[in-house]
Amino acid sequence: MSxxxxxxxxxxxxxxxxxxxxRDLPTDAIIFDLEDAVSPEEKDRARDLLAEELTAQDFGARLRIVRVNGLDTPWGAADLAVFAGHPGVDAVLVPKVNAPAVLDAVAAVVAKPLWAMLETAQGCLNAAAIAAHPxxxxxxxxxxxxxKExxxxxxxxxxxxxxxxGACVLAARAAGKVVVDGVYNAFKDEAGLRAECEQGRDMGFDGKTLIHPAQLAIANEVFAPSDAEVTLAxxxxxxxxxxxxxxxxxxxxxxxIVENMHVANATTILAKASAIAALAV
Structure with a gap:
């Protein structure tokens, strides 16, 4: 289990x-955002600050993902130059991936594993080809x-x-890749967040992207196997x-009836529960 x-x-x-x-939040992964969350006049300073923080600070077992600016922007090439081989980075998240060619361009200069933002109609229509990128x-x-689009x-x-x-979940599962649901904007609406997390979980997403630490507890609970599910498995x-x-x-x-397919699913549930428990050690 990854x-x-x-x-x-x-x-x-x-x-x-x-x-x-x-560094102290109970999140499984962090997307350090250089793109949408940073204004144009702050881009260069943010890049330098993040590079320093990822070198100097320990973020524990959390997956460290850097969302860079696109190569079609004035900042994308500089972002990749800094984080292509940065030891504090686990993966580079590429924005607005519409086709595998976008990943090809980034892969040519980045040694890290790649993640892709699927946020356009074209990207969703090309999800299978994108998910299959090596x-x-x-x-x-x-x-x-x-x-919006x-x-x-x-x-x-x-x-x-x-x-x-659904197209992106199908593509991810066919290619054996992780797929994470989008954000829930009303971070004070716990009932709405829970409902959307449950919907995403039931669709097959591995987890949910979040915009506020107050959303962590619900996402961690919903996307983890429950005690009842572990016992049944x-x-x-x-x-x-x-x-x-x-x-x-x-x-x-x-x-x-319990057949081999049910046992395989039960084994996956137990592996996920074990992986989650290991994070707390």
Missing amino acids: RPVRSVLYIPASKERALEKA RLEGMVMGTNDLA LGARFRADRLPLIAGL RRMIEAYRAARAQGQGVAVLDGR
Whole structure:
């Protein structure tokens, strides 16, 4: 089981206090943002500040992802020059990936694993080709930009975005890549956040991107296996093993059939629970 990404918190790279606080937050991953969260006049200072912080500070087991500016901007090439091989960076997040060629251009100068922002109609339509890129490890939904481009209205059920979200989940799963849901903007609305996290979890997302530390607890809870799920997974595995020992191909547990596919899913649940527990050590 790869490291969990239940919670992926955006941190503006220009905010020294936010960078300092991030070292102690219970987030599985941090996206250090040089793009949308940083004004044009702050871009150069933010780049230097982030490079220094990632060199000097320990962010523990958290996955450290840097979202750079696009190569079609005045800052993208300089961002890549600094973070292409930076020892404090686990991955580089490329914005507005519309096609694999965008990743090809970045991969030519970056040694780190790549992540891709899927935030345009074209990107969602090309999700399968993007997900199959050999240097790509993860995909992040940019739901605000996607909704804007689609001209979609806000709905709590996100129905206008479902086709794009689903296409990206399918692509990620087909290619064996991580895929993380977009942000929930109303950070004080806990009920709305929980509902959207549950929707994303049920669709197959590995976790959710977040804009405020107050959102961490709910995302971490929703995208982790519950105690009941862990208990049931263990019982399924035990029941199947007992059935196989008796020469049977399937088991029956609580009135339901347990086959090999259910055991595989149960094993995944236990591996995820174990990986999450290891983060707390």
